[in-house]
Amino acid sequence: MPRLLHYSDIENVYDDPVRVGRLAGAVRSLDGPDAVVCGSGDDTAPGVLSLIERGRQALDFFRAVDADVETFGNHDFDYGPAAARDLVADAPQTWLSANVFDADGERFAGDHVAPATVIEVDGARLGFFGVTDPATPSLNPMAGDIRVTDPYEAAAEAVASLRERDVDYVVAVSHLGGGDDELVRRVDVDLVLGGHVHAERRERVTGTPLLRPGANGHVIFEVRLGDGIDVVRHETGDAPVAEDVVEALEGRVDAAGLDEVVARVAEPLDRSEETVFGGECRLGNFVADAYRWSLGADVGLQNSGGIRNGPPLSGDVTVADLVSVIPFEEHVVRAEVTGAELREIARESAASVVDFGEPGWWHGHFSGLSVRWDDGSDELLSVRVGGEPIDPERRYTIATSAYLLHTDHEFPTLGERHRAGEGDIQFEVLAAYAREFGVGAAVEGRVRRYGADEAESALRGESE
Structure with a gap:
């Protein structure tokens, strides 16, 4: 046989x-x-x-x-x-x-x-x-x-x-x-x-x-x-x-000189597929925070698919560990968008909007921006930057991967026309941020997903 x-x-x-x-x-x-x-x-x-x-x-x-x-x-x-x-x-x-x-x-x-x-x-x-x-x-x-x-x-x-x-x-x-x-x-x-x-x-x-x-x-x-x-x-x-x-x-990663310890993690950061694609998570927040900090942007954005699955980050975190999170030679870039475009980018975090990946996946991790989403109706309930509602006419800056300006499969609203600057390689940014601030990100309610029966109360809470 x-x-x-x-x-x-x-x-x-x-x-x-x-x-x-x-x-x-x-x-x-x-x-x-x-x-x-x-x-x-x-x-x-x-x-x-x-x-x-x-x-x-x-x-x-x-x-x-x-x-x-x-x-x-x-x-x-x-x-x-x-x-x-x-x-x-x-x-x-x-x-x-x-x-x-x-x-x-x-x-x-x-x-x-x-x-x-x-x-x-x-x-x-x-x-x-x-x-x-x-x-x-x-x-x-x-x-x-x-x-x-x-x-x-x-x-x-x-x-x-x-x-x-x-x-x-x-x-x-x-x-x-x-x-x-x-x-x-x-x-x-x-x-x-x-x-x-x-x-x-x-x-x-x-x-x-x-x-x-x-x-x-x-x-x-x-x-x-x-x-x-x-x-x-x-x-x-x-x-x-x-x-x-x-x-x-054995030993070939260590031989590359990526074994510098840049931070210590007391509570492991999970990076399983279920966590990374499930909505807000600690690792996604850490990455988005690092991007935003590196370029002084209004918003940091990391696509879920760019965070590679693997064992949790725990204990001593080395440069190699952070390379394993995002193992690409791509730069963090600054993009400039209107408020209306930023709102659409937030909406494109939902798999139902972009038809990419598995049903129910969530594709965006943010810093400086909060999203409320209704899973029942596939509807964006609200988006805020720095705690304030988006101004459709205002221009905002986003720190994100150069990849997202290239591809039209994730966050298609973003494109090369929005490029306004370029920073360091992604994992270099993560390492620099970890040396300065550690890797202690928490889940803070940046992304909240509601069922149909929760959406109305969620909106009411936003306005109060």
Whole structure:
């Protein structure tokens, strides 16, 4: 019986050598001549060690698990197209991409990347193809001049070519996130190994299994292809440790000189997905406060997706810890907006407004600004700056990530036209603020979300 071993979005797993050792050990313990090891993107970045080594730390893991196929996630371009080409050229697995191209229309890294491939295993012919979110150039400013075409048209072409090669199964290796549903509605595939969205998923749409193992290597899926398609979920926390992987990665973060202690945290700051995307949280407040302080702005703004999941900040907090919170080489910038635009930016914190990520997510963390939101009617109840109602005609300054001026997927009201200045790199700002003020942020009621029966009393309280 052929089997597939699926991981995705392992991102900052490399920052903990034992954790990546357990992930590698889990894959090895399940591997065999009847198995194909598959990754579905964002398996090279972001993270602290990834930032230091430009994604190449992933090669140690890929070689250790004898990876077979991989596709591109948006973060696999975090260090630019040239770094991605070099990494792909040195990686052991076959990289699959039906819809990523260079600016001249040639397939990206064409000598090392194919739209589709066939692997014969345990008496079966398995056809694989790869697709990437077409929003990647918007989601990642470092993606440069790459072109990402319509994934569904590219998938249809790849599937047709695989069917002509008389395969027993067609498997999509996808970094489309929520686009996987549309993929199976439009294209005849037998299975989707997905990624991009960090929430786990194991369900069928139009009869086709759609899988996402979540982020950071905590889970891998074992897919058994027999009379039907069966899926077994494996947690990696208790897996045997691949000691050779630990030895290969151990000490490489410390060697980069990021071990300076900048603050001490008495009460751990949680950065789980549930906390960061749930509304106001201590870590989000800390980041937004640091941005606002660094540029003397009216408002600080941090997008939830820019805060990477990981273990809580606790005890001695080092520069490396703060890099792990936001492991990107992007600057904090000053934007100048009208009061009307600022109100719209606050409204765009709700997933229901921007249609980005999972339903119910909250995308904005603020400093100097308070928001009241009605979850029942998806309505902004009030916004205040410095405790005062927004003046629609007044101009306000926002300190935020340069990324939010680039992308149109989060806070689309913000754009490059609003840029009015630039500060230091994000994690440098966090470290400077932590040295000065510590990391003792509290939840203060900056963001309050109400059910339908609470909204009226909330508004009445605001006016009293």
